[in-house]
Structure formats: C-alpha cells, structure tokens
Amino acid sequence: MQMTGLEASVQKHWEIASVEDLxxxxxxxxxxxKGISVWLxxxxxxxxxxxxxxxxxxxxxxxxxxxxxxxxxxxxxxLSSGDKIYHFDLYRLNSLREAQDIGMEEYLDSGSICLIxxxxxxxxxxxxxxxxxxxxxxxxxRRIISLKRHENQN
Numbered sequence: 372m373q374m375t376g377l378e379a380s381v382q383k384h385w386e387i388a389s390v391e392d393l394x395x396x397x398x399x400x401x402x403x404x405k406g407i408s409v410w411l412x413x414x415x416x417x418x419x420x421x422x423x424x425x426x427x428x429x430x431x432x433x434x435x436x437x438x439x440x441x442x443x444x445x446x447x448x449x450l451s452s453g454d455k456i457y458h459f460d461l462y463r464l465n466s467l468r469e470a471q472d473i474g475m476e477e478y479l480d481s482g483s484i485c486l487i488x489x490x491x492x493x494x495x496x497x498x499x500x501x502x503x504x505x506x507x508x509x510x511x512x513r514r515i516i517s518l519k520r521h522e523n524q525n
Contacts, residue, residue, distance in 0.1 A: 382519050389512045390419035393426040396516060401430060403518050404502040408482055411490040411497075414506035419514055420488045423506060424458055427486065431456065444473060455483045462489040467496065 383403055385396040404410060410427075412420040425437040428448055435448040439460060448456045457478050464470055470493050478485055479498055487493070500522050507515040 383517070385516045387514050387516065390422045390514060393419065393423055393514075394430075397423075397426050397430050400427070400504070400516075400518060403520060407500050407502050407520065408484050409479055409498055409501040410484070410486045411501055411503045412486065412488045412506070413490075413503065415508060418506040418508040420506060421460075423504065423516075424486045424488070428456055428458075431484070445478070457481075457483055457485045459485065459487040460489060461487065461492055464492050467492055470496075 383399070385399070387393065387396060412423065414420050421437075421439045428435075428437045432451040433448045433456060434451055437448060437458070438446065444460060444463065446458045448458065450456065459475075459478075461470060475493055476496055479493075479496065490497075500520075503517075503519040503521060505517040507517075509515065
C-alpha cells in the first residue's frame with residue numbers, strides 16, 4: 372500500500388527468534404517512527420501484530436492493559452503523560468463507510484498515536500505521513516519485521 376506522492380524514506384528490517392523478542396527491536400522501531408502518529412500493522416493472523424502493539428505501548432508508557440480490539444474495533448489507552456493511544460482492528464469492517472462511521476478520519480487527524488491492524492480498507496483516507504510495519508511469521512517461530520516510513524515528498 373502506497374499513496375501517490377509519497378515515498379518510503381526509511382526502510383528497515385529486523386529478524387527475531389520469536390514474538391517474545393519484540394522488546395529487543397521496539398526501541399529501534401520507535402526511533403525510526405519518531406514524529407509520526409499513524410502506524411499501520413500488516414501480517415497474517417497470529418503473526419504478532421497485537422503483541423507488537425502491546426510492546427510498543429509498554430515502551431510509550433501506557434498505564435492501561437493492552438488487548439486486541441477485535442470486537443470493539445478500537446481501544447483507547449492512556450499514557451502516563453496523559454496522552455492517548457488508539458488501537459484499531461479493522462478486520463471485521465466491510466467498507467470505508469463503516470470506518471468513517473466510527474470516526475476514523477477524526478482519529479487519524481487527532482495527532483494521537485493510532486496503531487491500526489488490518490488497515491487496507493482505509494487506504495484512501497490515510498494521512499500524508501505514516502509508518503507501515505509488516506510482521507512475517509516463519510515456520511520456525513522467527514519473525515521478520517519490516518518498517519517503512521512514508522512521507523510526503525512534494
């Protein structure tokens with residue numbers, strides 16, 4: 372997924388032994404994604420997207436329990452700073468209209484961190500800058516994590 376006029380200015384890859392090792396690479400992910408509030412998470416079911424969100428939120432300093440928003444579609448987490456993180460699971464949505472009905476554009480424009488699993492349905496309303504994280508599960512429990520930082524190059 373890439374929007375016209377955007378280029379991936381930072382592309383990095385990490386390999387970890389299992390999802391339990393995510394904490395080892397999260398500081399580098401945070402550095403590469405610094406200043407960008409919208410983070411898209413790609414990966415097959417069970418690859419570790421929610422575990423990655425939990426680990427990111429821990430590093431950002433959440434005071435809340437992080438869990439999958441599969442049924443409520445969005446969870447809100449409070450940081451010790453008072454800021455909020457929004458965690459979306461758009462897997463069950465069938466149309467862009469459904470995403471708009473839950474206020475997706477307002478969330479994206481809020482300036483708060485938005486971590487979005489299964490983001491394909493909202494491609495046309497993404498902001499100019501976002502982080503794309505892909506987790507690929509390997510047969511031996513390893514994970515390949517790729518990060519692309521998309522920025523407006525115009």
